Amino acid sequence: MPEGHSIRRDATQAKAALGGQVLRASSPQGRFAESAALLDGLVLRATDPHGKHLFLDFAPTPRSKPVRWLHVHRGLYGVWMLQRHDGVEPLPPRGAVRLRLSSETHTADLRGPTACDLVTPPEVQAIHDRLGADPLRPESDPERAWERIHRSRVGIGALLMQQEVVAGVGNVYRAEVLFRARVDPYRQGRDLTRAEWDGIWADLVELMRAGVRSGRIVTTLPQDRERTSGRARRVDAHYVYRRAGEPCRVCGTPVRTAVLVARNLFWCPVCQAH
Template structure:
């Protein structure tokens, strides 16, 4: 009978071959065991520590931080004539909000994406911020973006299916999950924005 290897050796992970690159792959890092792929960002650079600090200094408050500065977010939005749908994509206004979260938080808060930032009240912007915190933290925990509430899904129980995950994102021409009106889309801040013309009027 062959001797079993020592416990430490039995649990050493073996490297699996990384799959063939596909899609909008911007960066691939290969280690001894794992690999990491970065997809989709419009800019991807390797930075020095000083350059990294300079980039972080330009970012707006981050909803995933333990004590984010909601006041800085509200102040930046209230000073601007830019549409709220554009501002949510500006990393100097709020860090980490991508295209999916932009569309979904605006419909959840029933905000017109084309209304100027300064035309919103402080309380409205604080509710928007609070919802961003909830959505982004849930996304990190789940490892996927699900923004719908169970009652608004075709299948309200069990793990949400991909088709049930969003209210408006990727649903142009399909009925709004709340009012049934066809979801619209347009290019805003260089990305496709989805919205309901009734719920967000």
């Protein structure tokens, strides 16, 4: 499933390519045809990502009352495909495209989302309210997450995957940030110190912002890679994620794996022993 940095990139790219323009909206697949007709001819005013949810705000017109937002959750298989065509006819849709948004210069196709629906402003706010602090939203307060974490008997590795606690963190960031903090993923939230939580939050902010800029998740320091200079290769990008049985980059102990919250967890039993 895409993590929060990918959704923020979706938002940035959509606003840059389609923002401020009158858009043509359609549903080549047919499953979103009625709602797409309500968006057709409107102007994309703003995008607002929160965790793994993306909201697109369309400027109201008399026929669009009440004001509605487009809410998208890509889920496991959803993807936005953006093409530039500069006034010529865009390429035909490929696959089951739920929604196509087109301007004079760009077309964005949404395929396979878990959620794609029109929502009212109160419904948007209700989703924001149930989501946790997002490291990529400047206004997010890590204190809100801490209030839940430090009272919980649940392991921090599971808590980080709960979107109502921390929004936008997925399996990769969960494994990597805990390794970088040298925290056992099974340690109960109530046993985490405030200093440890502050460090984890600050690291999430830094790593996820870097992910937005580069479009990939790189968590290793140059000195911990096989090649210590230049752009990190895919094989060098992570400390523990998808490295089960391979030697820890720091201590050499084989990386362990187990299923936690229906996802494969990866950790070093030595570096993260406490």
